[in-house]
Amino acid sequence: MASPSEPVNHGNEYGVAGRRAGVVLSIVMAGLLSGCAALPASGPTAGAFVGDVDETAVQWRNGYLLVPVSNNVLAYQHEEPRPSFRGLASLALPADTGVGIGDVVQVTLFEAGVGGLFSSLNAGGQGSSSVALPPQQVARDGTITIPYAGRIRVAGSTTATIERRIVAALKDRAIEPQAVVSIAEGNSTAVTVTGDAIAGMSVPIPTSGLKILQLIARAGGPRTPIFETAVSLTRGGRTVQMPFSELVNDPNEDVYVRPGDVVLLTRQPRTYVALGATGQSAQLPLQGYEMSLAEALARVGGLNPNLANPMGVFVLRREPGAEMLARYEGTAFERVPPGDPQAALLSGDVPVIYRFNMREPSGLLYAQDFKIHSGDMLYVATAPFVPVKQVFDAFSGLVSPVLSTANSAATISTRLSN
Template sequence: ASFGDHRPSSEPVIGVGDMVSVSIWEAGSGGLFSGPLVADRFSAGSKSALIPEQPVGRDGAISVPYAGRIKVAGRRTQDVQALIENELAGKAIQPQVLVSVTRPISQAVTVTGEGAAGARLPLSGHGDRILDVIAAAGGNRAPVNETFVRLSRGPVTATVPLTTVVSNPKENIYLRPNDVLTLVRDPQTFIAVGALGNSTELPFQADGITLAQALAKARGLSDFAADPAGTFIFRFEPASVVRRLSPSSRLLGTPLVPVVYRIDMRDPNSLFVSQAFRMRNRDLIYVSNAPFTEVQKVLTAFSGVTGPVSSAALAYSYAK
């Protein structure tokens, strides 16, 4: 999986709920915002007024004296400044306006899951990447090699191993307002059984391993007991994948279909296939210690397994 969009975030705009303050300057005294009470020996100079901080209403507007309700939602601060100056022209003395977003509530992301302090965090003006926000939330409590980063943006959700985000700058993308970032601890394991040096459940890192690496973790095929033609991988595949492997399968009505891949280690090409075949969480590797014809008899006992058993070539095509 990949987050894909690594473009810088767009320039922030004001949103509903943001806290906004407005300062107005006039070129001289005696204007709307520079009455005689504030006049002094420098009265010919500019005078200013600070409008108290206020939230952007549900209508996307704020109130400015003598200018009324000003639509600010979806606009940059400099655009709002120009709009207020235009509304005050002819009323105030050469008005100059400064608009500041004191609390950018709408420019925030939500961090949940294994983050040390799950919260809604504001984005800075220069833009924040995934690792910036994770650090601001207190970091990740789970082991990095067991953690996945799940990013939800609108209707789209993508999941990438945290180790990939750390090692690949293109995956450490800029976050956008209202993104939801979830840190998920999901230890990855596979089960190795049969004529292997170590028949057990073995862990692997979140960024994955190949079949060749998995066999190495299981101490390889047993020299005297293993049948090199009988290496099998049992897993559940989406129906869309099985439809290409076996269009006539009677199990295509279910979302996940049990599938068996066979690798013949006597074929040199299979060694290359094993280096490209990616293992998945909860896969089962079985190495036969009997001739392949005997294994076929065993497989007939599995009523829920799609058939025929997929070849190494198909495994290479669809398991990448």
Template sequence: MSFRKLMTAAALLGLPLSGCTSGFIPEGGPSQIAASQTAAVQIGSTQEQMNLPFVLVAPSLELARSLSGEPDRFGSLPRRAQAQVSAKIGDVVLVTIFEAGSGGLFTSPQAAGNSGGGGNYINLPAQQIDRNGNISVPYAGQISVVGRSLPAVQTEIEEKLKQRAIEPQVVVTMQEDRASLVSVIGSVKTGGQFPVRNTQMRILDAVAKAGGPDGTSRSLEVVLQRGSHTSRVSMRRLMLDPAANAAVLPGDTIYVQPVSRSLNVFGASGENLRVDIDVDNMSLTDALGRAKGFNDTRADISSIFVLRMEDRRALPADTENLAQFPGARVPTVYQIRYDTPGGIFVGNQFKVRHGDVVYISNAAGTQLRKLLELVGLVTRPAREIQGGFIPNY
């Protein structure tokens, strides 16, 4: 049957060849008309969604390289702990007093007989800092400790003893750091509280003290809570990026948890599915490969879209009318062409993120092809009769 006869048959059967094709051409779900006609209550209009503003970006190779994949790091948290850990109520300190010669204030009779005129020292009993923040030192009285560095406490004790002891030198050490603790919980082998010493402890150090990850999940996220602020970063980035491995402070809580990071691929792909982001810096090309590439009979590979809420600081400064979008995040659609070698290079550098939606458009002739297939199904019986395929009885 000729194309002209095919179109004539379609017209006689009342099939629309243009305009609304709902009900005649296969669809993936209820049509807009069906939804609006059967709704008991309708709030708002889909026209509002059609008019929702967004930014359309055709990324250059440089922009694709600059866009980050995984969340960067604990950027808003202090990178470095305090130089000295100050004492707090409940800590236990040890005070050692040295004198330059024998016969001094803190020299015992045994030490005086054995020293031969040499230097002497005494270790005072370990003391827990009381609720007033003080410790007691003989002949020096009550010494305020809380909130001060240990060298400052040492200097004060020396000043108060120098009129009575022989050239006193004082060393104050933290025997039990009961207050300067960091908590590590979640998917670790031995969670608990660990002291933050004068050395700078970082996130991975604290996780190591808890025995490391328990091995129940391949993909982990580390959540750091400091006061009212919470930040998170992937375990992979912590291990690969030293700048992300922030210093911890007393009172921090570190929570290690399994996490599922993924994006969705829709449209004319080989398969519509959720793609797990289980490698660092997964590219758009990687994600399309997981979705079995393009559907050769449907895809318009010049229109590959990635939809996300983008940090406005990541967008080019010359993006027009960006001021109309309030807040730090801007609804952004990136369009990348895979019908040119240059576009494929961009797709290889474009890093996908958790929550992205990748949409592959249908080619312009897809709807027409559907219509022709439907007309062919309708006119097939007539063609079979005309060709003598159905016997006469």
């Protein structure tokens, strides 16, 4: 122990402490650098996708096809198949199917003079030579009842034909009879609209015809956003479905419905997923069939300027294996016997990863022309410096308190020495 008369060397003590802190910090720094792989990340790096070969080459890697996008790739791309209602229905007004079983018809009878079967006098002595029969529903045998004429067959006949039959049945009983027939309720001509995106109901088809959009409007319209709604038409055991936005945008798809049709509206958004070093990671709806990669990136805020690797922008999709084999045989694939497992692997859809280099002006142009499909995944890799930056950020967080302590100790030592 130092005697009271001996001065205490505080600077030495704190110098030793500072050296020890430096050794500890060096060890911590080495540990952080060696543990870069364990640091948080948004996903695989661009190198994990590409490997150590030519970055411009089409590669078959670990069960997926890596395709750097070029003008040749854009020339091969095709739009998603667009379904059409015109294979089921027509833009022409359907033929009149006439009165059907279950319809409610209204019949009014006229005579040429007062005093006939259907004449009447009111309280003022004025005569009437017509009578409106009560509405009646067409029976299962397809007939209705007309006074003095009996049962008249009406099912399957137009109103004009029914009028002629009634007149023929009454011509020997009434004074020059005439008849007017109208459909009060067209139950047999109803078409059903239903689904989780609309209030379901059965809508009779008027004589003027009814198109799909008119039918949907009469049912109150869709209850979900237009780009998240799908509409399907079922007729004769066949069903065609398309996005509601396509029906609205293409008048040629607004076809006439027929009795017995079923129109279904459901919430089925066509979406893509954005992950990685973008402005946001989200699942977003595709607005129509013509959305480009540039538009898809813009909707998620583009590339994150602090994290993104502009040379590592990828679109993940499944493509027909036969088409990919025919396109890239000799470059990414070699022909194998039919029984080879590789041939079986390419018999269905295969994972394809399209790569874009946004550091080059051509990459930006390709992004404008490359079409995003429903179900695509857009991924942006992090830049190579990001793990190192994370290490230094962590190191800075550890060093700052130690340096602060060392500065405080140095200040105290100086004051004690003085």
